[in-house]
Amino acid sequence: MSIGHVRHSIIVGAWALMAGSTVAAAADPALDRIAAGMRVNDLKSVRYAGDGIGWTFGQAYEPGGAWPKIRLNAWARTINFETRAMREEIVLTRAEALGGGGYPHTASQRSEQYLYGDYAWNQTPGGPVAGPRFIADRTHQLWITPYGVLRAALRNDAKVGSATVDGATMTTIAFTDPGRFRATAFVDASGRVARVESVAPDPVMGDTRVVTTYRDYADFGGLAFPTRIAQTMGGFPVLDLTVREVTPNAPADIALPDAVRTATERVTVDKVADGVWFIAGGSHNSVAIEMKEYLILVETPLSDGRSLPVIAEAKKLAPGKPIRYVINSHHHFDHSGGLRAAAAEGATIVTQEKNKAWFERVFATQNTIAPDALAKSGKKPKFIAVGDKRVLKDAGRTLELIRVTDSNHTDTFLMVYLPKEKLLIEADSFTPGPPNAPPPAQLNPLNTNLVENLATLGKPVDKILPLHGRVVPAADLYAAVGAKPPPN
Secondary structure (H helix, E strand, O other), X not given: OOOOOOOOOOOOOOOOOOOOOOOOOOOOHHHHHHHHHOOHHHOOEEEEEEEEEEEOOOOOOOOOOOOOEEEEEEEEEEEEOOOOEEEEEEEEEEOOOOOOOOXXXXXXXXXXXXXXXXXXXXXXXXXXXXXXXXXXXXHHHHHOOHHHHHHHHHHOOOEEEEEEEOOEEXXXXXXXXXXXXXXXXXXXXXXXXXXXXXXXXXXXXXXXXXXXXXXXXXXXXXXXXXXXEEEEEOOEEEEEEEEEEEEEOOOOOOOOOHHHHOOOOOOEEEEEEOOEEEEEOOOOOEEXXXXXXXXXXXXXXXXXXHHHHHHHHHHHHOOOOOXXXXXXXXXXXXXXXXXXXXXXXXXXXXXXXXXHHHHHHHHOOOOOOOOOHHHHHOXXXXXXXXXXXXXXXXXXXXXXXXXXXXXXXXXXXXEEEEOOOOEEEEOOOOOOOOOOOOOOOOOOHHHHHHHHHHHHHOOOOOEEEEOOOOOEEOHHHHHHOOOOOOOO
């Protein structure tokens, strides 16, 4: 999840300069002059904080819609340019009911998000949790900050030019950070970085356009820094921040935890029924289902980094049987980020009908900066659309794909029901807590909505195979909403 991934006039000040290495000289003298004017070599680290509005990238209620809004009650970012490290500390609340993101509907939520070189992680109550899928975005966000973008330009043979923006002539600084992103920084007549237009890889949208604007620069201890920062990603806003505090050369000794350094992609497999396997080991689960002549895989989540190992493990379960179909629970990016890998495998993607045209459009945009499995395969994705219900079956097994209705999470939900085994596969509607955990203090509307949908379905469910969390008896869902399960 991302929350908006949640920049001159030369101000002569008295902030203390820290000793250390300097950025290499640029090939273009004009870029050298801009960097010298902003004293890029003197700024080793920075912390800036404020509040505002964010939007949860990739979690729109409907495909192609705007990202859902959140309130950034407190937001702080600390960057160490020398070690390529960043920390974000966020307190947020939901600002609208519809859409994803996993945020509570009635309370605030705190998060700490980190980057260190080629590692990313989130700090949780249980300790640091590695997040390889966040590396690309957080690296991009670090190096498109006002001072970061000039450092990145200096080391990447940037080309200096000019352009007219809103009637004003600006200096442009264009470069590619290989394998990471492309960017053009726009420097106004006073020497400030006023805008950065960049393109970064995304597992769902492919090469994704990002526009970041920096306004209302002020003097913070001699450092010129913007007090308003806004950003759009994929054509919709993700950040509108008011900066209230800036500390140049702030303490920023961000350390890489050993648990993150040594983390690997873990894929576990548990047999739930004959020919049905629960594939877990990470934050998102999948389910492999054996048919007479082929396999069905429910969910390829996150990115190639997760889904390619899941696909490889699934193929071991029924040697010689291809994965013919991959069922997508819904379009949110954490649940659809591996669909390009599924298409590269040759599988047909089965998704709710409102998703089909949108997926076809975004998958036509390749990841050219960091080519993924689909780009390397040269294949074209194939889709099957599901309205309210569709049945997949052969001589040995039947699957019912059923749309979850009236959810505030998304309008394109699918759950999978196996009638013979009485198994339900669902995403986000119910995430079981730890064993023996007490029922939640407040009802989760997604849990209540799932119970209502199951009542309409009117079919017995013995176990729930959630795409987050552990396999549980259906009674756990009903206990979470304070209800008795219906008799099977």
